[in-house]
Amino acid sequence: MRLKRPSIPYIAWMLVFTLVPIVLILYYSFTDRSGQLSLEAFSKAFGYTDVFLRSLWIAFISTLICLVLAYPVAYFMSRQKKSVQNFLTMLIMIPMWMNFLLRIYAWVTLLQNNGPIDTMLSFLGIHTQLLGNQNAVILGMVYEYLPFMVLPLYTVMSKIDFRLIEAASDLGANRIGVMRKVVFPLSIPGIISGITMVLVPSASTFLVAQYLGGTNDIMIGDVIDKIFWSDNHTGSAIALVLMAAIFIFLIILNLFGDEEAIAE
Amino acid sequence: MKKYLSILLSLVICAACATVFAGCGSGGYEGEINVYNWGEYVADGSEDYEDTVELFEKEYNIKVNYTTFETNEELYNILSSSNSAYDVIFPSDYMVEKLIAEDLVQKLDYSKIPNYDKIIDRFKNMQYDPKSEYTVPYSWNVTGLVYNKTMTDKKPDSWESLWDKDLEGSILQFNNSRDAYAIAMQLCKINPSTFTKAEVDKATKKLKEQRPLLKKYVMDQVFAEMENNQAAIAPYYAGDIYTMMTNNKDLVGVLPKDGSNLFVDNMCIPKNAQNVDGAHKFIDFMTSPEMSAANMNYITYASPVKGAEKFLDEDLKNSELVYPPDEYLDKCYTFHNIDDETYTYMQEQFVKVMS
Numbered sequence: 001m002r003l004k005r006p007s008i009p010y011i012a013w014m015l016v017f018t019l020v021p022i023v024l025i026l027y028y029s030f031t032d033r034s035g036q037l038s039l040e041a042f043s044k045a046f047g048y049t050d051v052f053l054r055s056l057w058i059a060f061i062s063t064l065i066c067l068v069l070a071y072p073v074a075y076f077m078s079r080q081k082k083s084v085q086n087f088l089t090m091l092i093m094i095p096m097w098m099n100f101l102l103r104i105y106a107w108v109t110l111l112q113n114n115g116p117i118d119t120m121l122s123f124l125g126i127h128t129q130l131l132g133n134q135n136a137v138i139l140g141m142v143y144e145y146l147p148f149m150v151l152p153l154y155t156v157m158s159k160i161d162f163r164l165i166e167a168a169s170d171l172g173a174n175r176i177g178v179m180r181k182v183v184f185p186l187s188i189p190g191i192i193s194g195i196t197m198v199l200v201p202s203a204s205t206f207l208v209a210q211y212l213g214g215t216n217d218i219m220i221g222d223v224i225d226k227i228f229w230s231d232n233h234t235g236s237a238i239a240l241v242l243m244a245a246i247f248i249f250l251i252i253l254n255l256f257g258d259e260e261a262i263a264e
Numbered sequence: 265m266k267k268y269l270s271i272l273l274s275l276v277i278c279a280a281c282a283t284v285f286a287g288c289g290s291g292g293y294e295g296e297i298n299v300y301n302w303g304e305y306v307a308d309g310s311e312d313y314e315d316t317v318e319l320f321e322k323e324y325n326i327k328v329n330y331t332t333f334e335t336n337e338e339l340y341n342i343l344s345s346s347n348s349a350y351d352v353i354f355p356s357d358y359m360v361e362k363l364i365a366e367d368l369v370q371k372l373d374y375s376k377i378p379n380y381d382k383i384i385d386r387f388k389n390m391q392y393d394p395k396s397e398y399t400v401p402y403s404w405n406v407t408g409l410v411y412n413k414t415m416t417d418k419k420p421d422s423w424e425s426l427w428d429k430d431l432e433g434s435i436l437q438f439n440n441s442r443d444a445y446a447i448a449m450q451l452c453k454i455n456p457s458t459f460t461k462a463e464v465d466k467a468t469k470k471l472k473e474q475r476p477l478l479k480k481y482v483m484d485q486v487f488a489e490m491e492n493n494q495a496a497i498a499p500y501y502a503g504d505i506y507t508m509m510t511n512n513k514d515l516v517g518v519l520p521k522d523g524s525n526l527f528v529d530n531m532c533i534p535k536n537a538q539n540v541d542g543a544h545k546f547i548d549f550m551t552s553p554e555m556s557a558a559n560m561n562y563i564t565y566a567s568p569v570k571g572a573e574k575f576l577d578e579d580l581k582n583s584e585l586v587y588p589p590d591e592y593l594d595k596c597y598t599f600h601n602i603d604d605e606t607y608t609y610m611q612e613q614f615v616k617v618m619s
Binding site: 033044047048050051108112113114131132210211214215218222223226227229230231234 | 335337439441475478479480481485488492493494604607608611612614615616618619
């Protein structure tokens with residue numbers, strides 16, 4: 001009993017701000033304008049399948065790049081002295097103190113025609129359109145969500161007992177072997193939570209594509225935003241399908257994680 | 265030492281909170297009104313501009329709680345689905361029609377708004393409020409074209425230029441279904457004031473033809489795109505084009521020869537207003553020539569108030585873009601309210617075009 005009481009505010013919060021909205025989304029998805037039970041919203045939602053798949057693809061690629069970039073950084077951080085670790089963590093956090101939209105604006109300025117990067121490249125004789133394509137969108141996403149990959153990885157890696165690594169080396173494992181057989185398996189929980197924290201928000205993100213992408217890069221988050229202007233039902237249905245897709249992916253991811261852990 | 269410091273700090277924070285809360289109380293005001301306006305739509309005291317809301321507070325000793333919205337639809341959702349109590353709102357023409365039809369706004373007592381006499385006749389008895397019972401116009405404007413003269417040799421003068429293949433990849437379009445469809449409909453010889461689903465389909469086809477030529481669908485981003493020479497041509501609201509032109513001398517604003525959308529933003533009082541008397545005072549105050557001019561100097565839209573020209577910036581007053589001649593206004597149309605079904609259909613088709 002004593003343990004439960006402090007959790008009441010949290011439970012109340014969950015009920016009011018998580019459960020109720022989800023129930024509302026469910027309600028809207030399965031009804032039409034007149035309030036009748038209907039699957040019309042879903043049939044309309046599937047009209048956006050290509051945007052939907054494109055968003056998942058962009059999110060997937062962004063997550064992968066984040067993972068590849070963040071893994072060595074997190075490992076490096078976790079092997080430093082405690083004071084250096086704190087300093088590095090802060091460096092990772094500082095960009096997040098600034099508003100998300102402002103950071104995207106900054107990228108627009110950096111990448112635009114005759115902007116600093118474009119000017120520099122034209123000096124080298126490279127003339128290319130940096131903004132308004134899928135690569136720019138992925139760049140923006142990676143920039144936005146990289147800290148969310150680094151931090152969980154770092155947290156898990158800094159708990160790895162250094163003696164295990166020493167022991168592996170003593171028993172004849174080379175550096176690659178140590179990484180493959182010791183560090184990687186022990187860091188799987190960090191990888192999973194990192195992927196979760198990057199993939200989920202990036203699949204549903206909006207505005208990034210509107211600012212950095214062109215007319216062909218609109219994402220499902222933008223569609224939901226626009227649809228909600230006039231039609232809550234279709235908007236809810238798309239949101240629900242997105243939630244379901246992410247949920248299934250996370251279940252698979254976690255199963256994979258468990259198996260790995262058992263195999264060890 | 266650290267302990268004392270933290271105690272001291274928490275005391276400071278408490279004191280700060282206390283002052284803030286004290287400020288939130290009546291603070292010597294005789295009443296308060298809740299005003300719900302478009303973002304960036306009132307002179308706010310920055311740079312050399314007046315702070316018209318503060319002037320009102322001083323004049324009448326009424327506190328103004330000022331909040332903003334971005335679209336007419338957002339305003340509608342707030343009014344229709346929550347019991348928030350606003351005293352003054354600023355809907356556009358077609359939204360006024362909808363709000364009146366759904367009984368969400370109340371009739372005004374024009375005897376409490378003596379400045380109403382100064383409204384230019386053209387803006388009285390508009391079709392959305394034919395007997396002038398619910399509205400006092402706040403500002404008006406038309407949609408126009410802006411192009412960068414260093415990026416095209418032609419002199420665009422029609423909406424058709426937004427479909428110009430020579431400008432492929434540097435054309436912008438409204439990221440707002442009603443405005444984008446209005447342009448497409450004009451070119452398809454459909455009246456954008458009011459239309460049917462079949463007419464939406466025709467315009468959709470036109471918009472689909474345009475999409476491969478576009479750089480982007482934009483709203484506020486249009487400022488950065490045009491001012492930084494990132495795009496060659498865009499449709500937007502004339503008052504905003506005027507602002508862009510002051511920030512980039514290569515930009516040219518034109519009124520399309522096809523005519524365009526004349527829109528009027530109005531002040532209204534919602535049905536559930538708490539301080540109806542204060543709301544009338546606010547509306548009257550903002551309709552005086554001085555205050556109207558002060559606000560319009562800031563937002564660079566056109567004032568519907570006679571006598572405001574005396575207080576307007578010289579350049580703004582003489583701009584044909586912001587104050588088109590009467591002959592041009594006669595070629596313009598205003599939006600009517602569209603029934604929910606057609607509106608939803610248009611919005612849906614627009615998202616399809618974009619995605």
